[in-house]
Each structure stands twice: as C-alpha cells, then as structure tokens.
Amino acid sequence: MxxxxxxxxxxPGASPQSIIVSRVRxxxxxxxxxxLEKIAGTILIVTENSVINALEIxxxxxxxxxxxxxxxxxxxxxxxxxQAQNLVFLINPTLPNIHRVMSIAKHTTGKKFHxxxxxxxxxxxxxxxxxxxxxxxxxxxxxxxxWIALDNDLLTLDMPFVFRYTAVDGDWSPLYFLSSGILDxxxxxxxxxxxxxxxxxxxxxxxxxxxxxxLTKSDKRTPTEEDNDLPQINNLILLDRSVDLVTxxxxxxxxxxxxxxxxxxETGCIQGDFGPEGKKIRFFLRPNDQILREIQDKSxxxxxxxxxxxxxxIAEKEKSYKDQTDMNKLxxxxxELEDLTQQHQNLAIHxxxxxxxxGIISERRFHEQLEVEQSLxxxxxxxxxxxxxxxxxxxxxxxxxxxxxxxxxxYIEDKMGLGVSPWKALRLMSLYTQxxxxxxxxxxNLKAAFVQTYxxxxxxxxxxxxxxxxxxxxxxxxxEAERDKGGVWNYAKTVKNLKAVVDDDDEINPRDFAYTYxxxxxxxxxxxxxxxxxxxxxxxxxVDDTLRLHTTGEKHTHRLTYNTSVITASSSINLSTLLxxxxxxxxxxxxxxxxxxxxxxVSVSTDTPDTLTPLSTSSVTLVVxxxxxxxxxxxxxxxxxxxxxxxxxxxxxxxxxxSRLCESxxxxxxxRLSWNPQMGISKR
Amino acid sequence: MKVRALALLRRPTVRQTIPDTQxxxxxxxxNMDGIPMKQKDIKNLIEFATKxxxxxxxxxxxxxxxxxxxxxxxxxxxxxxGRAAVLVADVDYPTQSGVSGAMGLLKDxxxxxxxxxxxxxxxxxxxxxxxxxxxxxxxEVKMIMVENIDKILERxxxxxxxxxxxxxxxxxxxxxxxGSKKMKGCC
Numbered sequence: 001m002x003x004x005x006x007x008x009x010x011x012p013g014a015s016p017q018s019i020i021v022s023r024v025r026x027x028x029x030x031x032x033x034x035x036l037e038k039i040a041g042t043i044l045i046v047t048e049n050s051v052i053n054a055l056e057i058x059x060x061x062x063x064x065x066x067x068x069x070x071x072x073x074x075x076x077x078x079x080x081x082x083q084a085q086n087l088v089f090l091i092n093p094t095l096p097n098i099h100r101v102m103s104i105a106k107h108t109t110g111k112k113f114h115x116x117x118x119x120x121x122x123x124x125x126x127x128x129x130x131x132x133x134x135x136x137x138x139x140x141x142x143x144x145x146x147w148i149a150l151d152n153d154l155l156t157l158d159m160p161f162v163f164r165y166t167a168v169d170g171d172w173s174p175l176y177f178l179s180s181g182i183l184d185x186x187x188x189x190x191x192x193x194x195x196x197x198x199x200x201x202x203x204x205x206x207x208x209x210x211x212x213x214x215l216t217k218s219d220k221r222t223p224t225e226e227d228n229d230l231p232q233i234n235n236l237i238l239l240d241r242s243v244d245l246v247t248x249x250x251x252x253x254x255x256x257x258x259x260x261x262x263x264x265x266e267t268g269c270i271q272g273d274f275g276p277e278g279k280k281i282r283f284f285l286r287p288n289d290q291i292l293r294e295i296q297d298k299s300x301x302x303x304x305x306x307x308x309x310x311x312x313x314i315a316e317k318e319k320s321y322k323d324q325t326d327m328n329k330l331x332x333x334x335x336e337l338e339d340l341t342q343q344h345q346n347l348a349i350h351x352x353x354x355x356x357x358x359g360i361i362s363e364r365r366f367h368e369q370l371e372v373e374q375s376l377x378x379x380x381x382x383x384x385x386x387x388x389x390x391x392x393x394x395x396x397x398x399x400x401x402x403x404x405x406x407x408x409x410x411y412i413e414d415k416m417g418l419g420v421s422p423w424k425a426l427r428l429m430s431l432y433t434q435x436x437x438x439x440x441x442x443x444x445n446l447k448a449a450f451v452q453t454y455x456x457x458x459x460x461x462x463x464x465x466x467x468x469x470x471x472x473x474x475x476x477x478x479x480e481a482e483r484d485k486g487g488v489w490n491y492a493k494t495v496k497n498l499k500a501v502v503d504d505d506d507e508i509n510p511r512d513f514a515y516t517y518x519x520x521x522x523x524x525x526x527x528x529x530x531x532x533x534x535x536x537x538x539x540x541x542x543v544d545d546t547l548r549l550h551t552t553g554e555k556h557t558h559r560l561t562y563n564t565s566v567i568t569a570s571s572s573i574n575l576s577t578l579l580x581x582x583x584x585x586x587x588x589x590x591x592x593x594x595x596x597x598x599x600x601x602v603s604v605s606t607d608t609p610d611t612l613t614p615l616s617t618s619s620v621t622l623v624v625x626x627x628x629x630x631x632x633x634x635x636x637x638x639x640x641x642x643x644x645x646x647x648x649x650x651x652x653x654x655x656x657x658x659s660r661l662c663e664s665x666x667x668x669x670x671x672r673l674s675w676n677p678q679m680g681i682s683k684r
Numbered sequence: 685m686k687v688r689a690l691a692l693l694r695r696p697t698v699r700q701t702i703p704d705t706q707x708x709x710x711x712x713x714x715n716m717d718g719i720p721m722k723q724k725d726i727k728n729l730i731e732f733a734t735k736x737x738x739x740x741x742x743x744x745x746x747x748x749x750x751x752x753x754x755x756x757x758x759x760x761x762x763x764x765x766g767r768a769a770v771l772v773a774d775v776d777y778p779t780q781s782g783v784s785g786a787m788g789l790l791k792d793x794x795x796x797x798x799x800x801x802x803x804x805x806x807x808x809x810x811x812x813x814x815x816x817x818x819x820x821x822x823x824e825v826k827m828i829m830v831e832n833i834d835k836i837l838e839r840x841x842x843x844x845x846x847x848x849x850x851x852x853x854x855x856x857x858x859x860x861x862x863g864s865k866k867m868k869g870c871c
Binding site: 334 | 822826829830833836837839840841843844846847849850851852853854855856857858859860861862
C-alpha cells in the first residue's frame with residue numbers, strides 16, 4: 001500500500017500547489033534526515049502515534065531504515081524494550097511530553113537519550129530538565145521539521161493543542177513555530193513574490209508581523225534566473241479559529257468530514273477493521289488514491305454514486321482480460337494490473353468506510369441533530385424538534401424547571417440525559433449559544449445540567465470554553481458590548497452579510513460550498529471568498545463590521561481593536577529600504593508589472609482602511625487557519641477554488657472536529673481527596 | 685495428429701507442369717501406426733500421389749494440398765534446383781508445421797537426412813516448427829498469467845460484491861437538507 005515514494009518529484013505539468021507542497025515535503029525530509037544522521041548507532045524513535053503516522057506520510061519506512069532507525073516506541077509507555085543503542089524522543093515541546101520523556105529516561109538504563117524537538121525547542125524544556133537534575137541526561141536538538149503534507153494542497157503542523165494554548169492558557173509560543181513554518185513555505189517559492197498579507201484576528205496579526213520580520217531579514221536577495229522556474233505565492237490570508245467557531249461545532253457532511261466525525265482520522269491515517277475479512281489495518285489517505293480524490297470533498301450523499309461508478313469501471317477493466325487473445329492488449333493490462341489492484345483494494349476500504357458511516361448517519365437521531373443544527377443556523381430556535389424526537393425522555397428533573405419556547409435547549413438536555421459524550425453535548429451548547437440570543441436563565445440551566453450530568457470537574461471545562469469563545473455567556477456578552485461595541489459577536493448580522501445560509505444548493509452538483517454543512521456555508525471560507533470579491537471585499541464597512549474579531553476571551557480583549565491587519569504592496573509609500581538597501585528612488589515608482597521585482601511591504605495594520613483592493617484570482621494564495629481546520633472547510637475551500645478559478649494552498653495548525661476542539665477544553669485535575677477505585681485495587 | 689510419410693524427390697527444373705514419370709522418387713519413409721490393414725495399398729497410393737503432385741508444382745513452389753482420395757494433406761516444398769520434399773500428414777496436423785517440416789528436410793543439399801528418425805521427431809508438430817514451439821510456450825505463460833491474475837483479483841473483496849454494496853449506498857442516500865424554511869411555509 002505504500003508503493004509510492006513519498007519524496008518523489010512532482011510530474012511535469014503538475015499543479016502549482018502540488019509543486020509547492022512537494023517542495024515543502026522535500027524540505028521536511030531533508031531536515032529530518034540531517035537530524036537523524038547526527039546520531040551514531042541504532043535508533044528507536046519514541047514518540048506519539050500521530051508523529052509515527054506523520055513520518056510514514058513524510059518520509060516512509062525505507063528512509064528511516066537507511067538512517068538506522070530500528071523501530072518505534074510510544075511515548076506513553078513506561079520503558080521501551082529494544083536492542084537499539086539510542087532512544088530518540090521526537091516530540092513537540094509540550095509540558096506533558098517533557099514529563100513523559102523524563103519518566104521513560106528514569107526507567108531505562110544503558111541507552112543514550114536524545115530529544116529531537118518538532119520543530120523547535122522552547123526555553124521551559126531546558127529549565128524543567130534542569131530542575132529535575134536531568135539536564136545532562138539528554139542531548140537536545142531541534143529538527144525544524146514543520147509541515148506534514150496531507151494532500152497535494154494541504155499542509156498541517158499537526159499541533160492540535162494550538163487552539164487551547166492560545167485561547168485558554170494564553171500561551172502563544174506555538175505561533176512562533178507557525179511563523180517560521182510559513183517562512184519555510186515561502187523559502188521554497190520564488191523570492192519576493194508575496195505581495196499581500198491579509199490577517200483576521202489577534203493571532204493572525206501577530207503571525208503576520210513575525211512573517212514581515214522574517215521576510216525583511218531573509219528575503220533580501222533579488223530573484224535570480226534560476227528562481228524563475230519556482231512556483232509563486234502571491235497572497236497570504238491568515239485566519240484565527242476564533243473568528244469562526246460556529247463552523248467546527250456543526251456536523252460535517254462531506255465524505256472525509258463525516259469519516260473524521262464518526263471513525264476518526266489521525267494525521268492522515270484511519271485505523272480500524274476495514275481490511276479484507278475485517279482485518280485491522282492502518283489506512284493512509286494518500287494523494288495518489290484516485291478514488292479518494294474523487295470522493296473526499298463530496299457531500300456524503302453523492303459518495304455512493306461515485307463509488308458505484310468506480311466499482312463498475314473497475315469491474316469492467318478486471319473482466320476485460322478474460323477473453324483477450326491479443327498479446328499486446330494483454331501486456332497493457334498486466335502493466336495496469338498493479339494500479340488496478342490498488343484501486344480495487346482502496347475501493348473495498350472506502351466502501352466499507354462509507355457503509356460504516358452510512359450505518360451511523362441513517363439513524364434517526366443523526367437526522368434529528370441535523371434538523372436542530374439547521375434550525376439553529378436559521379435562528380429558528382423553536383422549530384419542532386419535539387415533534388421529531390418522539391422517543392425522547394421527559395426532561396423533568398434533569399435541568400431544573402422547564403424553559404418555555406426553547407426546544408433546542410430541551411433537545412440538548414435530552415441528549416445529555418441519553419448519555420452522549422460531554423464533548424458532543426458541549427458542541428451543541430456551543431452552536432446554540434453562538435447562533436441564538438438566549439436568555440441568561442436558559443444558559444445557566446444548560447451549564448448546570450452539564451455539570452450535573454458529567455461531573456463537577458467540568459466546571460473547569462465550561463470556564464475554559466467560555467474563555468475560548470466556544471460558549472458565549474449572554475450576560476458577559478452584553479457587558480462587553482458596552483465596553484467595546486466593535487467586538488461583539490453578532491451571528492445574525494454575520495450570516496446576513498456573508499450569505500452564510502444557503503438552503504437550495506444541490507448535494508450532487510453543488511454550485512456553492514454550502515453543501516459541506518448542508519444549507520450552511522462556513523463563515524471562515526466565506527471570509528476567504530470575500531477577500532477576492534470587488535463588491536464585498538475586506539475593509540468595506542458593510543462587510544467589515546461583521547468581520548471584526550469575535551473573541552470574547554477576557555485575556556485578549558485589550559487587543560480587540562487590532563483586528564484587520566492589512567498589509568499591501570504599494571510603491572507610493574515605500575519601506576523598500578528595509579528589504580533592499582540598494583533600492584533607488586527611481587525603482588520605487590515602478591509599473592505594476594515591475595512591482596513584483598521591488599515588492600514593498602507597508603503595514604496598514606490596526607486601522608481598517610476604507611477600501612481594500614480584492615485579491616487577484618490569477619495569483620496563488622496561501623490560506624492559513626490558525627487553531628485548526630475541519631475537513632469540510634477544506635472541501636469548501638477547494639470548491640471555492642473551483643468557483644473562482646484560482647489557486648489556493650491550505651495550511652493549518654491541525655485538522656479538527658468540533659468534538660476534538662471541545663475536548664481540548666478539559667482540565668486535568670489532580671485531587672488527592674478524590675477516590676480512585678483503580679488505585680485501591682492495585683495497592684496491597 | 686500424425687505424419688504419415690516423408691519423401692525426397694527430384695524433378696526437372698523446367699518451369700511447367702510435367703508428366704509424373706519424369707519425377708524421380710529418391711527416398712520415402714512411411715509411418716503406418718494405427719492402420720491395421722491394406723498398408724501396402726495406402727503406401728502405393730501415397731507414393732503415386734506424391735509424384736503426381738510434385739510433377740504439378742513448379743520449382744520454387746511451396747504448397748499444402750489436400751488429396752481427398754488419401755484423406756491427407758500433402759505439404760510440398762520444391763526448391764529451384766529441382767529438389768523436392770513432401771510431408772504427408774493427416775488433416776489435424778498444422779499446415780505451418782507441415783511446410784516447415786518439409787523445408788527442414790531440404791535444408792542441406794549435401795547431407796541427406798535420416799528419414800526414419802525425422803519422421804519420429806516430426807510426429808510432434810511443435811518440434812517441426814520453432815514458431816509453434818515458441819507459441820506454445822507463450823500460451824503456457826499466458827495461461828499461468830491469466831490464472832495468477834484471477835488469483836490476484838479474487839484476493840480481498842470480490843468486485844461484484846463491491847458493485848452491489850456501492851449501489852446500495854447510493855440508493856440509501858437521504859438528503860441532508862432539512863428544508864425547514866419550506867416546511868414552515870406549508871404549515
């Protein structure tokens with residue numbers, strides 16, 4: 001299944017995205033190889049499951065074997081059993097990781113220990129090691145390995161903790177990784193072709209500034225002849241996840257989106273009993289899987305038809321050789337056989353995945369939930385949920401007194417009573433509080449029901465969720481409105497301005513990208529769309545009102561005015577000396593076509609300009625979602641790319657689902673007084 | 685599938701049909717396996733037919749003729765120098781093999797082949813013909829290949845099952861659009 005060499009060169013005539021992405025992948029392989037080659041002797045890589053998947057996607061097993069890697073160990077283990085001379089901890093610099101690494105080192109003897117940081121070290125790591133007297137136990141190295149290429153146009157840092165760290169803990173350090181990662185992407189493209197950076201949100205503005213700093217330092221060289229063949233990136237759009245938290249909380253309805261929601265996809269890998277005869281397999285989503293390519297972004301309802309067509313095609317091809325007497329045709333058939341069997345296998349797996357998912361979504365409760373979500377999108381809170389949930393239990397005694405005229409609240413309480421996971425419940429609450437203006441009493445009742453159902457420790461979860469803007473406390477919201485009128489989240493206005501609710505699109509042959517969530521076009525992707533639109537572009541007051549950052553996190557409110565940082569290329573106001581000390585006065589007044597050569601960056605940040613020229617669709621745009629993106633949003637972006645006939649490369653900190661995003665709000669509480677039954681059994 | 689007789693003859697090099705008396709039968713070898721009686725009659729008949737047919741062929745001709753009275757094919761090769769070879773075989777024997785078998789007898793003008801050994805060897809038509817031999821090998825490889833392709837394709841899920849399953853997936857699709865607005869309109 002891993003026949004494709006991951007670092008293979010793109011074919012001539014490949015799309016600009018795939019050239020950029022494959023160059024980034026080559027860069028990743030290069031830095032990884034260099035880091036591993038510095039270690040003498042055999043190696044056991046100890047890391048998380050997601051990194052093992054990422055290695056498979058980025059370099060593949062033969063690459064690692066050549067560099068004396070003997071195998072993998074999971075970082076959750078106490079002490080790996082191995083013959084290898086070196087234990088190499090290949091990890092993101094997070095606190096839990098450092099603690100696990102120290103614990104393994106304490107329990108293992110006779111090995112050399114190395115920590116390779118993905119992508120870079122943070123000062124606290126050294127300090128913690130020092131505090132625990134282990135400063136000299138490890139050799140520490142940075143890898144500068146930023147990106148994992150999940151598809152020909154999709155790069156991820158695979159750091160699912162970014163949203164939580166930035167929105168709840170106030171730790172912005174991952175943004176440095178993101179900034180240097182983006183600079184890495186720019187470094188494999190033609191220098192000085194990036195002319196515009198659009199940023200939405202605090203984190204985005206921060207990253208935009210870092211990138212500007214980086215470019216002024218590194219991008220001084222003028223493009224040479226050889227650079228002319230390099231692909232370009234002309235625009236950079238940065239978006240905070242907190243700009244749009246509605247989208248991830250809704251149920252994704254594209255193929256990969258629904259698979260991620262139901263089965264789960266970890267760093268481009270699906271694990272489960274989807275192999276032949278129900279065998280457990282690790283199935284990697286590879287860009288060369290033609291069937292996946294066909295169906296991944298489609299509405300799940302269109303997937304059956306596509307799979308059926310593919311199955312018929314493959315069946316016909318497979319039968320074609322039976323009565324084939326012509327030796328030449330037979331030879332061609334045998335040549336295609338490998339590809340054909342690969343497709344056959346992939347088809348079998350996708351059919352199984354689709355069947356499994358179909359089983360889940362054909363249940364009544366799934367369609368009930370969709371109905372609730374869609375009525376919330378349309379802000380018709382009291383649509384007949386009760387009418388369809390004939391089976392639901394009465395909510396008496398669950399959430400206190402019954403609240404009139406808010407059946408969505410009742411529905412959520414019913415769900416809690418039926419024992420859905422806390423993250424699913426929180427997700428629904430999030431959608432509810434974001435889409436509807438609800439009464440304080442209703443909100444408080446929901447919170448109370450949540451804590452009563454799932455346990456007291458979830459007080460922290462709810463607190464964190466409010467901080468991150470996943471839950472919107474109606475009381476606080478209004479108080480803040482008085483302080484800062486610009487920063488208040490107004491779903492109704494946003495949806496109206498962005499035309500986010502579209503209820504007449506076609507699932508099979510969509511015109512818009514609203515099919516990804518059935519009747520709801522992701523706000524985040526609409527924002528990207530309007531960056532290209534002359535009529536409804538960024539910066540126009542009518543639209544920009546709703547584009548203001550919606551974070552309600554108390555920590556960063558002082559930054560709320562810093563919402564649309566627009567960095568444009570301009571030859572009239574010139575800071576070119578920053579970039580090019582040799583630039584003369586004459587070269588500043590260049591024509592449009594020449595201005596590529598003498599790109600100047602002017603930060604018009606903080607103040608929103610009256611108008612903003614729309615991005616040109618003939619250029620290449622890098623869209624970065626800070627804090628994660630859903631598979632359905634990726635599908636929507638690709639659909640947008642088709643609509644606009646432009647080129648978009650997608651980069652993100654991680655692929656998320658609403659449930660994973662909500663789960664990241666949880667707090668680990670160590671309470672000595674709490675009774676742990678397992679501890680009681682294990683102790684004598 | 686049998687070679688009944690091999691004959692080496694010589695005829696004048698004149699480029700026209702001649703009476704069969706002018707054709708000289710140099711050597712002939714029979715294989716009478718499976719013929720219980722009247723062997724002599726058949727031999728005579730074959731000898732007569734061989735001479736007659738060679739007399740009617742011109743130098744340089746290569747012919748495969750069916751002679752109904754004997755119910756056999758006569759594969760005849762006449763070289764321009766007047767040497768001729770005839771391979772008499774039953775109708776199942778491949779023409780290609782018959783002709784190349786006869787041609788093989790005339791390969792070397794100075795060395796007369798041992799007909800009794802040749803007739804045994806040529807009973808297997810593939811022996812007679814390198815091309816047929818090669819073809820047979822290819823057919824064998826092809827058969828093995830087709831068998832193996834079958835095995836490969838049968839591994840894992842059968843394609844017919846997948847066709848059926850995917851069709852079911854298609855028909856089971858249920859729209860995600862709840863159309864709540866429209867519903868409200870009609871209530």
